[in-house]
Amino acid sequence: MISNSVSEDIATDIALKAENVSVFYGSTLAVKDVFLDIPRNQIVAFIGPSGCGKSTILRCFNRMNDLIPGARVEGRITFHGRDIHDKSIDPVELRRRVGQVFQRPNPFPKSIYENIAFGARINGYQGSMDELVENSLRGAALWDEVKDKLKESGLSLSGGQQQRLCIARAIAIQPEVILMDEPCSALDPISTLKVEELMQQLKESYTIVIVTHNMQQASRVSDMTAFFNAEATESGGKIGYLVEYDKTVNIFQNPAQKSTQEYVTGRFG
Amino acid sequence: MDVNEPTGGLEQSPEFVQDLEGRYRLDAIFEFATWAATAIAIGVLAWLLISVLIDGLGTLDWQFITSFPSRKAERAGILPALQGTILLMVVVATFSFPLGVGAAIYLEEFATDNWFTRVVEILIGNLAGVPSIIYGLLGLTVFLRLFSDITQGPTILSGGLTLTLLILPVVIVATRESLRAVPDSTRLAGFALGANRWQVVWSHVLPAAMPGVMTGMILALSRAIGDTATLLVTGAAAFIPFSPDGFLSRYTALPIQIYNWASRPQAEFHNLAASGIIVLMAVLLIMNTTAVVLRNKFQQRS
Numbered sequence: 001m002i003s004n005s006v007s008e009d010i011a012t013d014i015a016l017k018a019e020n021v022s023v024f025y026g027s028t029l030a031v032k033d034v035f036l037d038i039p040r041n042q043i044v045a046f047i048g049p050s051g052c053g054k055s056t057i058l059r060c061f062n063r064m065n066d067l068i069p070g071a072r073v074e075g076r077i078t079f080h081g082r083d084i085h086d087k088s089i090d091p092v093e094l095r096r097r098v099g100q101v102f103q104r105p106n107p108f109p110k111s112i113y114e115n116i117a118f119g120a121r122i123n124g125y126q127g128s129m130d131e132l133v134e135n136s137l138r139g140a141a142l143w144d145e146v147k148d149k150l151k152e153s154g155l156s157l158s159g160g161q162q163q164r165l166c167i168a169r170a171i172a173i174q175p176e177v178i179l180m181d182e183p184c185s186a187l188d189p190i191s192t193l194k195v196e197e198l199m200q201q202l203k204e205s206y207t208i209v210i211v212t213h214n215m216q217q218a219s220r221v222s223d224m225t226a227f228f229n230a231e232a233t234e235s236g237g238k239i240g241y242l243v244e245y246d247k248t249v250n251i252f253q254n255p256a257q258k259s260t261q262e263y264v265t266g267r268f269g
Numbered sequence: 270m271d272v273n274e275p276t277g278g279l280e281q282s283p284e285f286v287q288d289l290e291g292r293y294r295l296d297a298i299f300e301f302a303t304w305a306a307t308a309i310a311i312g313v314l315a316w317l318l319i320s321v322l323i324d325g326l327g328t329l330d331w332q333f334i335t336s337f338p339s340r341k342a343e344r345a346g347i348l349p350a351l352q353g354t355i356l357l358m359v360v361v362a363t364f365s366f367p368l369g370v371g372a373a374i375y376l377e378e379f380a381t382d383n384w385f386t387r388v389v390e391i392l393i394g395n396l397a398g399v400p401s402i403i404y405g406l407l408g409l410t411v412f413l414r415l416f417s418d419i420t421q422g423p424t425i426l427s428g429g430l431t432l433t434l435l436i437l438p439v440v441i442v443a444t445r446e447s448l449r450a451v452p453d454s455t456r457l458a459g460f461a462l463g464a465n466r467w468q469v470v471w472s473h474v475l476p477a478a479m480p481g482v483m484t485g486m487i488l489a490l491s492r493a494i495g496d497t498a499t500l501l502v503t504g505a506a507a508f509i510p511f512s513p514d515g516f517l518s519r520y521t522a523l524p525i526q527i528y529n530w531a532s533r534p535q536a537e538f539h540n541l542a543a544s545g546i547i548v549l550m551a552v553l554l555i556m557n558t559t560a561v562v563l564r565n566k567f568q569q570r571s
Binding site for chain 2: 095118
């Protein structure tokens with residue numbers, strides 16, 4: 001499993017590394033030639049226009065693309081130096097270490113407690129479940145709002161609370177990386193702010209990769225920003241590629257590429 | 270402009286001919302048409318129900334329910350048929366639920382979408398419409414002849430297994446539909462937590478689909494309980510003057526007994542048939558109520 005070699009590589013500061021990664025859906029190339037290092041305990045934002053492959057690349061990191069029929073990933077992705085497509089790596093174990101929060105809040109139609117306990121239970125958690133549930137909810141800044149109604153359905157919460165429940169569920173299995181696919185796109189501004197504040201706290205313990213359409217959000221929360229763009233093909237499709245990847249402050253104030261400049265200033269996209 | 274003109278009382282642009290009166294008339298006609306369709310359907314059923322009650326209530330008493338069939342109409346009862354039907358339903362539910370739900374889970378959750386699964390899907394859809402007599406002939410060949418060592422000939426087990434075949438397509442189709450209605454985001458949430466497919470299906474997808482699965486089972490069992498042709502072919506007996514003593518017993522069932530009484534020339538037996546129909550409907554009602562209660566329980570839990 002992963003654990004043996006992680007201890008050696010844990011000292012390195014790169015959590016995830018994509019080298020020359022291309023993703024195909026069937027015979028269609030969706031994203032090509034992505035090189036990217038995700039540093040530990042940092043927030044990395046993926047920005048870019050729709051259809052440029054941000055979410056596709058995000059899903060590569062926990063092999064969720066495996067679940068899409070016909071999807072194929074080329075190139076090399078390493079997690080603490082280990083190739084995640086290596087035969088010795090089980091995607092089920094990888095996904096415990098690299099969690100994901102989705103675009104729309106998707107709590108299980110079960111109690112708040114069960115939402116958190118499920119992941120821990122299937123991954124063989126041995127400790128006290130009550131404590132884990134409390135700590136995870138505290139970690140997601142949701143405990144005070146739900147501590148008196150843990151037996152109620154997760155679906156009874158507001159959208160913003162549901163998304164924080166999903167974050168609590170993700171951190172309950174103690175991952176190292178949390179992938180967030182536009183986590184605030186279905187939330188109102190106040191809930192968005194809460195999730196953003198939460199991300200700053202989570203950064204202490206986790207590495208976060210966030211896909212966002214909201215450039216203010218990227219500039220507010222992230223340390224590094226990757227700008228993706230898409231080029232049209234002759235057959236009318238689009239192929240995404242990574243334009244520029246740098247410190248967030250550079251991307252927004254002094255980008256090296258003209259298209260980045262145009263995108264972050266709102267001139268296209 | 271005169272506000273009483275049918276323009277809704279508001280100033281109209283000459284480019285729009287509103288004709289509100291005509292549109293409301295069409296609305297009313299359509300409402301009446303759909304009401305009439307409902308009324309006709311309910312009316313026919315009510316008529317059927319009332320005529321059965323009129324014919325059957327007179328002979329329906331405790332003695333009728335607890336007696337064995339007899340050549341004399343006033344002493345005849347329905348006990349063995351009632352017991353046979355209950356035992357048949359136990360066999361059918363026991364086999365069709367795991368087989369049907371299992372097949373549906375495999376096809377919907379595990380199998381990849383390819384030509385094979387698509388052919389299977391079409392075949393199952395068609396099988397749901399095959400007349401029950403065909404299933405009866407299949408059961409005759411398979412369960413009465415081929416597996417006669419296990420089923421011991423025309424027993425409750427072989428009859429129940431044949432009825433299971435009859436309703437399996439219905440159970441599979443209904444289960445697949447309700448599995449498909451579970452949003453993919455639920456599955457993705459499970460996978461992202463490191464669950465494998467079985468854990469996702471068992472913990473999240475199946476509980477969410479359970480109300481729909483139960484509805485499918487209700488419909489399927491209702492079809493099985495009233496089916497006559499299948500049991501006629503697979504050897505349900507017309508005259509059983511004893512209680513079945515297990516699943517390997519010879520038996521008769523409510524629809525068989527009703528069919529048998531209804532085809533006799535004497536009018537007294539026709540009344541017994543009507544009483545039998547009332548018993549059959551009562552069993553059906555109890556069965557459906559149980560299923561609805563179970564379904565509501567599942568819905569509350571989720």
